[in-house]
Amino acid sequence: MSIKGKFFLSSILMLILLLVVMGLISALILLFFLNSFPAMLLEIKDIHDVFSSPDILRAVTVWIIILIIVVAACCIGVTAYLSHSILSPLKKISEAMEHLTDGDLDYEFSCSGEGEVKELYNSIERLRLRLKKSVSDEIxxxxxxxxxxxxxxxxxxxxxxxxxxxxxxxxxxxxxxxxxxxxxx
Structure with a gap:
């Protein structure tokens, strides 16, 4: 998958995770309210009545805190996966370039990337082979x-x-x- 595709996919995943987590936590909070305050929920006539109860206010605050923590954890996880999937092949490319810089033209590295990364791998391999041929021709x-x-x-x-x-x-x-x-x- 291309780097652009990975960024797009990670954005979609973060949005989906956010919606799923919000839905799950909202459902859990609703179940909590139905079990803890069944009579109070039936008597609510105005939105101000909801926030007048300290128990409900505390539950909403806990819901918001849990939601923030879970969403942050999901975003960090998706970002960590994305950065690893991009940086890992780039580290291999950097290592290969160090070998070429040191004159080690026999160093072969494997291609594990896709899209732009694979194209870069192939370009470096062609460069290595041309340099190796040039050196052998010069000798x-x-x-x-x-x-x-x-x-x-x-x-x-x-x-x-x-x-x-x-x-x-x-x-x-x-x-x-x-x-x-x-x-x-």
Missing amino acids: ARTEQNKMLIANISHDLKTPITSIKGYVEGIRDGIAASPEMMDKYL
Whole structure:
């Protein structure tokens, strides 16, 4: 489910929980009144008569306090579930990014999210694979460059060594005649 969907669902759940809890507590309070004050409820003619009795006022106050506590607990529970379902995958993503930052391109993490979170997981995995390929290509290029330089160096040394040998031969007098000197040059 997408993050937007989770927020929408949590709002609906909080509203439904609020209505259900209010209905249940109201029904319990009504049953309490019917059992505790049956005669008084039949004699009520005005709303002021309801709040004139200290017992009824106390019961209404308790009802409001219980309602606030239950609704707050339900909202906290739904919010805790929602935040856990969003933050848990984000922590895994953060951990994976730390591994990538440290250069650990072999670290694979599993995707447990949905919607936007899964897309982010997939993007990070593609990034990891591209980085891994780039690093391996760079290592291969570096090795090829080393081999090329070694081969060029060898190829340059061979003719220079030959030329040096001919020059030393001419100096040492091996080529005494002009025809021999032309042959060495």
